[in-house]
Amino acid sequence: YLQRNYNFKLPASPATASGQASNSIIKIVETRSGKAEGYILEVNTGRVYLQGDAAGLFYGLQTLIQLFPVNKNIKPATDTVRQTPYNGSLHLPGVKIQDYPRFAYRGMMLDVSRHFFPPAAIKEFIDMMVLYKFNRFHWHLTDDQGWRIEIKKYPRLQEIASTRKETIVGHHRRSTTYDGKPYGGYYTQDEVRDIVKYAAERNITIIPEIEMPGHSQAVLTAYPSFGNTKGPYEVRTTWGISKDVLNPVNDSVFTFLQDVLTEVIDLFPSQFIHIGGDECLKDRWKESAEVQRMIRRLGLKDEHALQSYFIQRMEKFVNSKGRSIIGWDEILEGGLAANATVMSWRGEEGGIAAAKQQHNVIMTPNTYLYFDYTQGQPSTEPLNAAAYLPLKTVYNYEPLPPSLTRTEQRYIKGVQGNIWTEFIPDQQMLDYMLWPRALALSEIAWAQPGKKNYDRFLRKLPLELSRMSYAGINFRIPEPIGLESKVVT
Ligand code: NAG
Numbered sequence: 001y002l003q004r005n006y007n008f009k010l011p012a013s014p015a016t017a018s019g020q021a022s023n024s025i026i027k028i029v030e031t032r033s034g035k036a037e038g039y040i041l042e043v044n045t046g047r048v049y050l051q052g053d054a055a056g057l058f059y060g061l062q063t064l065i066q067l068f069p070v071n072k073n074i075k076p077a078t079d080t081v082r083q084t085p086y087n088g089s090l091h092l093p094g095v096k097i098q099d100y101p102r103f104a105y106r107g108m109m110l111d112v113s114r115h116f117f118p119p120a121a122i123k124e125f126i127d128m129m130v131l132y133k134f135n136r137f138h139w140h141l142t143d144d145q146g147w148r149i150e151i152k153k154y155p156r157l158q159e160i161a162s163t164r165k166e167t168i169v170g171h172h173r174r175s176t177t178y179d180g181k182p183y184g185g186y187y188t189q190d191e192v193r194d195i196v197k198y199a200a201e202r203n204i205t206i207i208p209e210i211e212m213p214g215h216s217q218a219v220l221t222a223y224p225s226f227g228n229t230k231g232p233y234e235v236r237t238t239w240g241i242s243k244d245v246l247n248p249v250n251d252s253v254f255t256f257l258q259d260v261l262t263e264v265i266d267l268f269p270s271q272f273i274h275i276g277g278d279e280c281l282k283d284r285w286k287e288s289a290e291v292q293r294m295i296r297r298l299g300l301k302d303e304h305a306l307q308s309y310f311i312q313r314m315e316k317f318v319n320s321k322g323r324s325i326i327g328w329d330e331i332l333e334g335g336l337a338a339n340a341t342v343m344s345w346r347g348e349e350g351g352i353a354a355a356k357q358q359h360n361v362i363m364t365p366n367t368y369l370y371f372d373y374t375q376g377q378p379s380t381e382p383l384n385a386a387a388y389l390p391l392k393t394v395y396n397y398e399p400l401p402p403s404l405t406r407t408e409q410r411y412i413k414g415v416q417g418n419i420w421t422e423f424i425p426d427q428q429m430l431d432y433m434l435w436p437r438a439l440a441l442s443e444i445a446w447a448q449p450g451k452k453n454y455d456r457f458l459r460k461l462p463l464e465l466s467r468m469s470y471a472g473i474n475f476r477i478p479e480p481i482g483l484e485s486k487v488v489t
């Protein structure tokens with residue numbers, strides 16, 4: 001970005017800690033001592049000095065980019081149309097910044113099942129994450145409405161489960177309307193590998209999510225024998241939760257999931273693999289005599305315990321491959337799997353309970369960090385999930401619950417914003433829903449306690465939004481201070 005747009009030469013590689021001089025105005029020194037992902041950036045007359053660990057240097061450069069003027073003739077590297085590089089002189093503010101993140105896990109989740117985002121859009125999403133120092137991309141790859149990753153051993157996943165015959169467009173009284181257009185898409189394994197590499201080069205680990213045992217209607221469409229009924233099933237065309245889930249009595253369900261995870265683990269070097277676990281309706285399990293027999297045979301208390309049995313069995317497999325699982329907070333309900341990390345989404349309760357049980361937690365509460373909820377009066381916003389979540393509420397989120405002791409708080413490894421895409425058909429709408437709320441999240445994730453300040457955040461906002469504007473990134477223009485919408489719910 002700096003080289004292309006400003007003729008600002010970076011050394012070919014960081015000078016070593018032994019102090020080898022670099023050939024340009026910028027001196028970069030890699031150190032292993034300081035804080036993880038931290039850096040020191042100094043800009044003074046004719047000289048830029050940057051020091052940190054590998055990730056820290058990368059983030060120091062992001063900060064440096066932010067010190068450069070936002071100029072409408074200058075397009076960032078993500079833009080496909082190459083603009084003329086900058087040729088004039090420029091002035092950077094003199095600074096000395098010592099900086100490091102508050103949380104090791106600074107994530108964003110994108111749901112590509114309800115709507116599919118092609119590889120180029122995923123890369124642009126990653127580019128924006130980089131600018132604001134996020135380091136985990138949670139890729140929600142499967143759901144009732146579409147399976148989105150090529151699995152060589154089960155070709156019907158990409159052939160059948162990746163496409164729904166149409167999509168709901170509205171509800172009126174008792175009638176539902178559909179668009180009548182088939183909708184689908186999936187990432188080939190080559191595309192996945194390319195994206196994983198692209199992210200890794202930008203200090204972002206991709207955590208893949210394969211949903212189980214619920215949110216699996218697309219799987220059942222391709223492999224009906226994995227369900228509890230005879231079907232037939234179809235890739236879901238409406239939003240909401242499916243009653244049709246995977247059948248734990250059928251051993252080939254576990255074989256299938258293990259085979260899928262084996263390919264997934266080969267593709268994603270991430271230590272953590274997300275196995276879903278949310279919203280598994282228990283209707284089919286309650287109705288099924290064979291499932292009931294299984295519950296009795298295993299001496300389990302109820303269907304929740306059966307779900308835990310399911311997850312624990314999958315955890316053993318994932319652990320045997322040297323990886324660990326993350327699951328949505330429902331995995332607490334029938335007893336936690338031994339080494340599981342819990343993603344607390346139904347508010348903070350799940351995260352609090354998990355931390356008390358000495359399990360690692362990622363906080364992603366829908367009360368603060370669900371970016372599919374509206375940013376203003378729902379009546380004046382584009383159609384989306386009914387809940388209301390304005391910028392200020394997001395900004396003021398504090399991830400460490402005061403009800404936890406200091407020791408328990410250490411299990412909270414970080415935060416993540418979730419973007420579910422039922423009502424987000426394309427990148428334009430995605431960016432609108434993300435920004436500026438994801439900027440607020442980046443401060444929650446990065447800034448040290450006590451350093452956040454909403455008024456200062458709002459003062460800096462126009463500069464960041466103009467940066468996005470020049471980059472062609474959509475965003476929602478926040479209401480003027482004091483005129484934020486007051487929503488009565
Ligand atoms: C939840 C579902 C998700 C859905 C979203 C909409 C989780 C973990 N599960 O009901 O599938 O898209 O909310 O806000 O969030």
